[in-house]
Amino acid sequence: MNSRRGFLKSLGYGLILLKTGLLFPLKTLAAWPKKAFSSEEPQDAIRALFGDRTITESDRIHIDMPRGAENGAIVPITVRTDLKNVQSISLIAEKNPIALLAQFSFNGKGRGDYLRTRIKLAKSSHVFVIVEAGGELCSAKRYIEVLKGGCD
Amino acid sequence: MAKIKVRTKTKDRITTVSAMIRHPMETGRRKDPETGVIIPIHHIQEVTCLLNDETVMTTVMGTGISKNPFIAFHIEDVDKGDILTLSWVDNLGESDSIKVVIE
Numbered sequence: 001m002n003s004r005r006g007f008l009k010s011l012g013y014g015l016i017l018l019k020t021g022l023l024f025p026l027k028t029l030a031a032w033p034k035k036a037f038s039s040e041e042p043q044d045a046i047r048a049l050f051g052d053r054t055i056t057e058s059d060r061i062h063i064d065m066p067r068g069a070e071n072g073a074i075v076p077i078t079v080r081t082d083l084k085n086v087q088s089i090s091l092i093a094e095k096n097p098i099a100l101l102a103q104f105s106f107n108g109k110g111r112g113d114y115l116r117t118r119i120k121l122a123k124s125s126h127v128f129v130i131v132e133a134g135g136e137l138c139s140a141k142r143y144i145e146v147l148k149g150g151c152d
Numbered sequence: 153m154a155k156i157k158v159r160t161k162t163k164d165r166i167t168t169v170s171a172m173i174r175h176p177m178e179t180g181r182r183k184d185p186e187t188g189v190i191i192p193i194h195h196i197q198e199v200t201c202l203l204n205d206e207t208v209m210t211t212v213m214g215t216g217i218s219k220n221p222f223i224a225f226h227i228e229d230v231d232k233g234d235i236l237t238l239s240w241v242d243n244l245g246e247s248d249s250i251k252v253v254i255e
Contacts, residue, residue: 006179032197037214074218094217097181101216109227111166116224120216152182
């Protein structure tokens with residue numbers, strides 16, 4: 001019985017590792033990536049998060065965001081995707097003082113098909129969304145006009 | 153003062169979790185309008201959501217998330233009576249957490 005339970009346990013753990021694609025304990029997932037959050041340029045933030053991995057533009061990521069915002073302090077954004085096995089969704093603003101806004105990671109019963117939040121934008125620019133799904137990186141972007149910067 | 157508000161809506165065992173956290177999310181660039189002194193950076197760094205002690209969602213965020221952060225997302229295979237725990241910690245080490253039973 002014991003060995004069977006142990007086997008099931010390790011099988012379950014192995015599946016979690018497979019799903020997240022990570023070979024270190026889940027707790028470290030939540031470690032705040034200081035370097036990524038000190039980058040001014042989107043490409044530096046992306047490199048800090050994903051190294052030099054290839055990112056492919058995808059029409060399977062849908063960004064719902066107003067075309068214009070009078071005040072950049074509160075901009076609602078919704079991301080939907082039908083990509084399978086979503087591991088994380090990262091939101092990046094092209095012209096903010098700090099490019100990376102947030103990264104949302106999903107495990108187990110957490111589904112990455114839908115995400116809604118509110119972001120700050122300093123000026124008119126693109127917002128980039130990077131979805132990590134099934135070990136691949138996919139991206140989409142949307143442009144928004146911002147009348148009053150919201151990053152002070 | 154309730155610092156976290158969580159609302160859940162379940163259909164076909166998929167739950168939409170909507171969470172709002174009361175937090176100033178100070179960027180460290182804003183000046184106090186009266187004294188002109190810079191207000192120190194103060195923002196949430198991590199939000200974690202557990203379903204029955206299993207991590208389902210974690211967020212790492214910087215100052216680019218709006219004041220009083222709002223997050224909504226889906227979890228699947230949810231049963232009535234499951235317990236959802238949502239917690240946050242900020243750059244000053246302050247934290248809070250809330251438990252909600254799925255109905």
